[in-house]
Amino acid sequence: MECWNSGTATFMVLGDVCTRGCRFCYVLKGIPEPPDPDEPYRVAYAVRDLGLDYVTITSVDRDDLPDGGATHIAETIKAVKNVNPGVFVEVLIPDFQGDIDALKIVLNAKPDVLAHNIETVERLTPIVRDRRAGYWQSIKILRVAKEYGFITKSSILLGFGETFEEVEKTIRDLVDIELDILVFSQYLRPSRKQLPVKKYYTLEEFRRLKELASKLGIKSVVAHPLARTSYKAKQAFENVIKGRP
Ligand code: SF4
Numbered sequence: 001m002e003c004w005n006s007g008t009a010t011f012m013v014l015g016d017v018c019t020r021g022c023r024f025c026y027v028l029k030g031i032p033e034p035p036d037p038d039e040p041y042r043v044a045y046a047v048r049d050l051g052l053d054y055v056t057i058t059s060v061d062r063d064d065l066p067d068g069g070a071t072h073i074a075e076t077i078k079a080v081k082n083v084n085p086g087v088f089v090e091v092l093i094p095d096f097q098g099d100i101d102a103l104k105i106v107l108n109a110k111p112d113v114l115a116h117n118i119e120t121v122e123r124l125t126p127i128v129r130d131r132r133a134g135y136w137q138s139i140k141i142l143r144v145a146k147e148y149g150f151i152t153k154s155s156i157l158l159g160f161g162e163t164f165e166e167v168e169k170t171i172r173d174l175v176d177i178e179l180d181i182l183v184f185s186q187y188l189r190p191s192r193k194q195l196p197v198k199k200y201y202t203l204e205e206f207r208r209l210k211e212l213a214s215k216l217g218i219k220s221v222v223a224h225p226l227a228r229t230s231y232k233a234k235q236a237f238e239n240v241i242k243g244r245p
Helices: 039-050 070-083 100-107 135-147 164-176 203-216 233-242
Strands: 008-013 054-059 088-092 113-115 151-158 181-186 220-223
Touching (some): 070 088, 088 233, 100 135, 164 203, 220 233
């Protein structure tokens, strides 16, 4: 309701079946349907009808498509902007298996924020994420987006057994590529099929991580157990624009 009341909503495109199997995620895994060519404009008209002014577009991973779904994501960004001039569009993208040509297809649609989630620290990446994901592959996607002049954003889920030093190292790796917006949130096990929670962080620990990330150079930090990538997305974006922490 908090996001909704501020004119923000998130749309997941390219279906609800993912080609990957991250061990913390509740999204269905399997072979997805082909992309729906009408979806970009249906999202755009929904944005208009709902009166939104900040939209996050996310998707499942589509390793079954030659471009990983980049063209469909780009078409959705363009449709939303075409039907809703002045609306800000944040896009939360897959890693496209490190394919920079696919990333460029998305960047050419000119999203206002390019988000991609690192999810966890380097040591735990092979345990937490799908084997096709990679810590440095994700860093590369964010680095290239920044090199092309985009506002970049990522998210770290806490509670998989990472140490404080490992989290700090991850923040430093993201600072090195000039990441703008970082979200910290608590991992909550969606069912017994996913990884167990190793640790629940206190509000004070979230506060300390926010302080640390800001001190190290991240321009806008959202840190709360129930925060997710799109939580307070508009506010985090405005903070970057206005130069606020
Ligand atoms: S790629 Fe994303 S949607 Fe797919 S399993 Fe991993 S976290 Fe879930």
